[in-house]
Amino acid sequence: MRKIAITLPEFFDGEGEAITKLLTEGGYERVHIRKPGASVKEVKSLVKNIPENLYTLLSFHDHFNLAMEIGIGGIHLNSRNNTIPTGWNGLVSRSLHSMEEIADQGYDYAFLSPIFPSISKPGYKGNFNSEDLRSSVNERIFALGGVTPRRFGEIEQLGFGGAAMLGYAWKRNLDMKAFQLQFITHPVREMSITEEVEKVLSGGCRWVQLRHKDADESTLLEEGREIRRLCDRYGAVFIIDDHVDLVKELNADGVHLGKNDMPLAEARRRLGMRRIIGATANCVVDIERAAAEGADYIGLGPYRFTTTKEKLSPVLGIEGYRDILSECGCRNIELPIVAIGGITAQDIPALMQTGVNGVAISGSIIKSVNPVWTTMEIISEIRK
Numbered sequence: 001m002r003k004i005a006i007t008l009p010e011f012f013d014g015e016g017e018a019i020t021k022l023l024t025e026g027g028y029e030r031v032h033i034r035k036p037g038a039s040v041k042e043v044k045s046l047v048k049n050i051p052e053n054l055y056t057l058l059s060f061h062d063h064f065n066l067a068m069e070i071g072i073g074g075i076h077l078n079s080r081n082n083t084i085p086t087g088w089n090g091l092v093s094r095s096l097h098s099m100e101e102i103a104d105q106g107y108d109y110a111f112l113s114p115i116f117p118s119i120s121k122p123g124y125k126g127n128f129n130s131e132d133l134r135s136s137v138n139e140r141i142f143a144l145g146g147v148t149p150r151r152f153g154e155i156e157q158l159g160f161g162g163a164a165m166l167g168y169a170w171k172r173n174l175d176m177k178a179f180q181l182q183f184i185t186h187p188v189r190e191m192s193i194t195e196e197v198e199k200v201l202s203g204g205c206r207w208v209q210l211r212h213k214d215a216d217e218s219t220l221l222e223e224g225r226e227i228r229r230l231c232d233r234y235g236a237v238f239i240i241d242d243h244v245d246l247v248k249e250l251n252a253d254g255v256h257l258g259k260n261d262m263p264l265a266e267a268r269r270r271l272g273m274r275r276i277i278g279a280t281a282n283c284v285v286d287i288e289r290a291a292a293e294g295a296d297y298i299g300l301g302p303y304r305f306t307t308t309k310e311k312l313s314p315v316l317g318i319e320g321y322r323d324i325l326s327e328c329g330c331r332n333i334e335l336p337i338v339a340i341g342g343i344t345a346q347d348i349p350a351l352m353q354t355g356v357n358g359v360a361i362s363g364s365i366i367k368s369v370n371p372v373w374t375t376m377e378i379i380s381e382i383r384k
């Protein structure tokens with residue numbers, strides 16, 4: 001499948017490197033720099049972080065003169081900029097929103113949208129029916145809107161030349177090794193929440209969730225800032241439970257949301273594509289819904305009874321995990337899944353056999369005699 005990425009409208013740290021990676025390792029043949037409202041200076045400083053030998057693989061949606069000046073390979077015509085500058089001899093692409101426009105000339109390739117419901121703009125639905133698409137599109141037309149690899153087969157069958165991706169291209173890849181153990185904080189008498197985090201990090205855990213029910217905002221901010229510092233020191237991922245509003249303030253990597261928390265689509269709208277959003281599930285229907293709403297991973301539980309969470313859903317047991325994971329396979333759901341709820345090191349071999357990608361644990365670590373040692377033991381069980 002031919003793939004083109006379109007940048008998110010906002011800039012983010014490390015974006016030049018991320019663009020370079022898509023072009024050199026991600027299988028994308030072009031990246032479109034679309035930053036409505038950005039100044040020439042901002043766009044210049046973005047491309048400065050991309051090797052010059054990749055400039056021909058970029059297309060600009062704005063600042064066409066800069067594109068000519070520095071040897072960018074393409075320009076993209078749109079409602080803001082709809083004229084090809086004199087002397088331009090690179091590629092020309094454009095956006096199409098109706099079948100009739102396909103017949104227009106004057107472009108090398110075009111994006112037709114919206115084809116599927118958008119993942120970066122919740123509420124944007126597909127506008128075309130399959131029959132019309134099949135009879136009108138051709139190899140110069142790229143499908144745009146809601147495209148993920150799961151749609152590639154359909155896109156090819158409809159006769160598109162390839163896929164253009166905005167939302168999916170920038171979704172953060174989870175570090176699957178770090179993802180194998182997520183530590184979830186829980187207040188205990190013996191130590192502070194940040195001491196818990198220090199211990200699990202020194203035991204090798206690289207994924208921490210700040211979950212402190214009933215804590216007020218200033219406590220969460222204080223703990224969150226310290227956890228951010230600790231996670232930076234150990235190169236660990238830091239997410240927060242429930243509090244979408246604190247993610248940016250704490251520069252957390254993401255948030256975990258349950259079925260009664262902020263809807264995933266709203267959280268995605270507020271946090272953008274680069275933050276991780278985890279979702280709680282108790283059955284395959286929950287998982288399917290969370291996948292459709294753009295969750296990055298699933299916390300599936302509870303495995304067994306636990307006092308760490310009130311109002312627990314019915315326990316799944318090992319059979320429950322087997323059934324749900326096998327059903328996920330049948331339905332082609334590829335989201336990473338962590339098991340949660342009352343899990344101990346001894347449960348891990350059987351749990352990993354069910355196909356889960358990792359485990360999320362609180363009590364059996366912090367209530368153990370030696371949390372550092374227990375963390376190490378859990379990680380070694382997972383990696384066996």
Ligand SMILES: Cc1ncc(COP(=O)(O)OP(=O)(O)O)c(N)n1
Nearest residue numbers: 241242256257258259280299340360
């Ligand atoms: C990894 C992970 N899985 C599940 C949960 C539970 O989230 P939720 O259902 O929102 O319940 P609370 O944690 O908010 O009580 C989780 N936090 N983490």
Ligand SMILES: Cc1nc(C(=O)O)sc1CCOP(=O)(O)O
Nearest residue numbers: 301302306308341342361362363
């Ligand atoms: C936070 C949480 N959520 C669960 C769910 O089933 O959704 S179980 C749970 C508690 C996890 O802590 P422990 O390892 O101490 O049981």
Ligand SMILES: [Mg+2]
Nearest residue numbers: 242257258261
């Ligand atoms: Mg919650």
